[in-house]
Amino acid sequence: MRPLFAKPISAKQATLLVLLLLIAVAPAFFPSNFYYRVGTLIFINGLAVTGLVVLIGYAGQISLGHAGFAGLGAYACALGPVHLGLPPALSLVLGAVLSGLLAWLVGRPILRLKGHYLAIATLGFGVLVSMVLANEAWLTGGPDGMAVADLGLRGLLKSAGIKVGNAELWYWLAGLILLAGAWLALNLKDSPSGRALRSLHDSEVAARTVGVDVARYKLSAFVISAVYASVSGSLLALTNRFVTPDIANFLHSIELVTMTVLGGAGTVIGAATGALLLTALPQVLTALQEYEHIVFGLIMMLVMIFLPDGLLPSLHRLLRRRVS
Amino acid sequence: MKKSILLSWTAAAALAVGLAGPADAEIKIGSTLAVTGGASFLGDPEARTLKMLVDEVNAAGGVNGEKLELVQYDDGGDPNKARTFATRLVEDDEVVAVIGGSTTGATMAMIPVFEEAKIPFISLAGAVVIIDPVKKWVFKTPHTDRMACGKIFEDIRKRGLSKVGLISGSGGFGKSMRQQCLDVAGSAGVEIVADETYGPDDADMTPQLTKIKNAAGVQAILNADFGQGPAIVTRNVRQLGIALPLYQSHGVASKSFIELAGEAAEGVRLPASALLVADKLPDSDPQKAVVVGYKAAYEKATGEPVSTFGGHAYDAFQMLVAAMKKAGSSEPAAVRDAIEQTRGFMGTAGVVNMSATDHLGLDLTAFRMLEIRKGDWTLVE
Numbered sequence: 001m002r003p004l005f006a007k008p009i010s011a012k013q014a015t016l017l018v019l020l021l022l023i024a025v026a027p028a029f030f031p032s033n034f035y036y037r038v039g040t041l042i043f044i045n046g047l048a049v050t051g052l053v054v055l056i057g058y059a060g061q062i063s064l065g066h067a068g069f070a071g072l073g074a075y076a077c078a079l080g081p082v083h084l085g086l087p088p089a090l091s092l093v094l095g096a097v098l099s100g101l102l103a104w105l106v107g108r109p110i111l112r113l114k115g116h117y118l119a120i121a122t123l124g125f126g127v128l129v130s131m132v133l134a135n136e137a138w139l140t141g142g143p144d145g146m147a148v149a150d151l152g153l154r155g156l157l158k159s160a161g162i163k164v165g166n167a168e169l170w171y172w173l174a175g176l177i178l179l180a181g182a183w184l185a186l187n188l189k190d191s192p193s194g195r196a197l198r199s200l201h202d203s204e205v206a207a208r209t210v211g212v213d214v215a216r217y218k219l220s221a222f223v224i225s226a227v228y229a230s231v232s233g234s235l236l237a238l239t240n241r242f243v244t245p246d247i248a249n250f251l252h253s254i255e256l257v258t259m260t261v262l263g264g265a266g267t268v269i270g271a272a273t274g275a276l277l278l279t280a281l282p283q284v285l286t287a288l289q290e291y292e293h294i295v296f297g298l299i300m301m302l303v304m305i306f307l308p309d310g311l312l313p314s315l316h317r318l319l320r321r322r323v324s
Numbered sequence: 325m326k327k328s329i330l331l332s333w334t335a336a337a338a339l340a341v342g343l344a345g346p347a348d349a350e351i352k353i354g355s356t357l358a359v360t361g362g363a364s365f366l367g368d369p370e371a372r373t374l375k376m377l378v379d380e381v382n383a384a385g386g387v388n389g390e391k392l393e394l395v396q397y398d399d400g401g402d403p404n405k406a407r408t409f410a411t412r413l414v415e416d417d418e419v420v421a422v423i424g425g426s427t428t429g430a431t432m433a434m435i436p437v438f439e440e441a442k443i444p445f446i447s448l449a450g451a452v453v454i455i456d457p458v459k460k461w462v463f464k465t466p467h468t469d470r471m472a473c474g475k476i477f478e479d480i481r482k483r484g485l486s487k488v489g490l491i492s493g494s495g496g497f498g499k500s501m502r503q504q505c506l507d508v509a510g511s512a513g514v515e516i517v518a519d520e521t522y523g524p525d526d527a528d529m530t531p532q533l534t535k536i537k538n539a540a541g542v543q544a545i546l547n548a549d550f551g552q553g554p555a556i557v558t559r560n561v562r563q564l565g566i567a568l569p570l571y572q573s574h575g576v577a578s579k580s581f582i583e584l585a586g587e588a589a590e591g592v593r594l595p596a597s598a599l600l601v602a603d604k605l606p607d608s609d610p611q612k613a614v615v616v617g618y619k620a621a622y623e624k625a626t627g628e629p630v631s632t633f634g635g636h637a638y639d640a641f642q643m644l645v646a647a648m649k650k651a652g653s654s655e656p657a658a659v660r661d662a663i664e665q666t667r668g669f670m671g672t673a674g675v676v677n678m679s680a681t682d683h684l685g686l687d688l689t690a691f692r693m694l695e696i697r698k699g700d701w702t703l704v705e
Contacts, residue, residue: 034415037408135494143496144428144451145403166440167411236404241436244403244429282405283412286397293360 012186015269019182023175027168036167038283043174044235046275049259050181050268051228056257057265058194059221060201061111062119064253065126069099069226070233071133071248074148075140077234078243081149088151092234096227103226104219111218123250130248145244148237170239177235181228182268188224189268197221229256262303264310273312350390351654353378353644354419356409356434357448358401358426366426369622369634370448371396374423376625377641387648395419401426403433410434414441420654423640425449426633428496435462444647444660446640448633451500455683463663463683465639465673467597467690469497469548472574473505475595475691476546477512479704483569485543489518489536491529491557493549497575501548517542522553529553529560537566544568550575555584562588569593574691577632582699593704595691597632599672601701614670635672643669643676 009017026039048070055061076095080086086094110121134143154169164172188194196217199207208214237243246252255278263274281299285292307314355374358367378394386392395417399406406425413419414437421444425431428451435454438445438461447454447464454464480488488509492502502521509516518539520532536542545568547557554576561570570592572581577596582589598605602615618638619630646669647662648654666678666685674690693704 032415034412037411037415041404041408134496137499142499144453144500145432147432167415240404240407240433242403242407242433244433246402246404246429283408292398 012190015186015267016179016183018269019179019272023179027171033165033167036165036171038280040167040170040174040239041236042276042279043171043178044232044239045256045259045279046178046272047174047181047235048229048232048256049263049271049275050178050185051225051232052256052260053265053268053271054185054188054197054228055221055225056260057267057271058189058197058201059218061218061221062115062257063122063222063225064119064250064257065122065124065129066225066229066256067233067248067250067252068126068129069103069229070236070252070256071129071245072099072102073230073233074237074243074247075133076230077237078146078148079139088149088238092231092238095234096230099230100223100227103223107219107222107226108215111215111222123253126248126250126253130245130250133245133248140245143245145242145246148241148243150241151238174235174239177231178272181231182272185268193217193220258300262300262311264313266310266313270310270312274310277311350393351387351648352393352395352417352419354395354413354417354422355424356397356399356406356413356422356430357424358430359398361400361402363401363427365631366448366633367398367401369628369631370424370426370637371398372626372628373622373634373637374641376622377638380621381645387645388652388654390654399430401430403427403429406430407433407437410437414438414443419443420656421445421644421659423448423637423644428454428500431464435459438462442660443656444644444663446644446663448636448640450497452504458681458683461660463640463643463678465643465671465676465684466633466636467574467595467673467686468504468684469501469573470504470508471686471688471691472501472595473508473548474512475688475693476505476571476573476593477509477514478688479593479595479693480544480569480571481513483544485569486513487515487517487541487543489520489539489542489545489568490516491518491520491522491532491536491545491547493524493551493553494521495524495549495551497573498549498553501573501575505546505548522557524551524553526553527556529557530564533557533560533564533566537564542568544571546571546573548573548575552584555581555589558585558592559588574632577694579629582696589696589699591695591697593693593695596694596701597635597673597690598692599630599632599635601692601694601703602630604701604703611670611672611674615672618672632672639669639671639673639676642671 055063073095077088077091080091080094081088106125113121133140157164196212199212200214200217204214233247259274259278260271264270285295288295303311357371358364359371374394378392382391397409399409413422423446425434425447428449431447431449431454439459445462450466450469452468452470490505492498506516518536520535522529522532536545547554554572572592572594574595577594577600598611599615602619605612622630622634643663643666647659651658651662664678664680666676669676674686676685678685694701695704
């Protein structure tokens, strides 16, 4: 097949280019501000899912508790400004550091487990976080949630003479952060660490035999994905200006894993596709509101049965076969 | 190779395109409710009520000569989804007013959207924080848990009692009501002599009730919770042979509570909407026509028994329509002002008198004190 450009670009560059183009061009087709909101949500989910690509796609480990880290990030942004007097942006960083630290602590014992046992252990972690958030009402406001301070970026831009709508601002901000997150994840993939991670995915025994420190690489993948989830939770809280324990909900964890697997867990662009589909579909399906869950479940079953590698890799292979 | 990545991406993206808007109408009213999910016992009757009322108004020629169109979404009680639908209602559907938010979390997440867009918003959720402090564009119709506490304490004082043992569930409802009861106890002249809690899945509350029974001077028991917990508490109270008056919250004001608690429910008192005793109200009661009318219409339209929660949607809708008629337009700012000027509106929750400082407009008389006798509700007053 003839290369698309005179000088061939790498898969990494292609992925970033596609993402950049989509983020930049999509607003030209937005009939209203509402689409900026949907776009923002897609990018925020996409970020958490990119983290899960590192864990699930690269390292081949499963987690059903990542909404727990999203919850930590979200509540860091809600509580930091109130209790510590930190600016929201710094609270986001603090949340990410805390999440990473916690992932490192719980990851050590948890990641010794495999398959179903690992799934259950991470699930337990997620449930624990969501219970703490719901029950410690003196700190978190309980199940009814709490307000989140304004990021202040819009005011800052305004004073610099740039006027931008709230919805648009969040679209661009979340889009940029997703690009940065994708760039980092893609760089990791082609690095020696990334190759070590992917060797785990294929066979842990083989990886160990060739000298890969299995425990360390698993743990680092877990920590990285936790940080991604935490930042995505923080962004969600900051854009909503309100947070409830629902963010750490078990179903949110499942949603994130589903996005990762549906689009194709192995690649960043596949995962982004999953985030796009599962975030936009419920909005498309409001016309069939009563049947939404049925249609939703049907689509997922069909994809998993007929496109078991996930949507994008399977389509990709199909197209490649036709082209060649 | 590169080309096929691009191609496959476009193919996948094409699936997601098609966020189409609904057809044009004269006056668009928006609504997002928890029609499915854990809070569907709230959202489902609310959604059915709104549909029924919109059809009714349109059949009668609409409002100010224009037909209504209801744009309704199901947020499943999830605040994040509610926020997205709120944005959609404002930006995409361009509604003039919004009714909804079945839960407090969903409502609180949506408020900034409507405040910024300057669209009147009538919430159907319980908590006081929605309207306290007052927000310019936000109103609500249901009684607050603070008022339930006030009503219960008022009744306890009427019986010449003052020392109350409090037992509450640790879910959102129980937690919020417990706090409100503790807050208003002092000013109501009531002393909380015991304060016990139980988890949402607990199947036996005898330890907590034994503690309350042994608390010095306790004269009445108040249970703040909804769902199964209160039925278990009621049974446990009788099993322990505690002869103190037992009060439940407005959260259990449904027939299923009486069924669950069985004979133990005899003599239990609770504050509730007049809807529950619509047929038993005396003809002289000014609220009778409204509640009997809504009950009959709802049960005929849906074939299901009426619920207090649908009543909240009824009140919100009628107030909104009245405001649009009064303002003579459906322009959001004019409608907002007219809602705030609502005076003497008779709804299922009681008489509503809104003002610039009160966006709920109900007082304690809105609640009726009911007692369960022979497996049915009876009015105490």
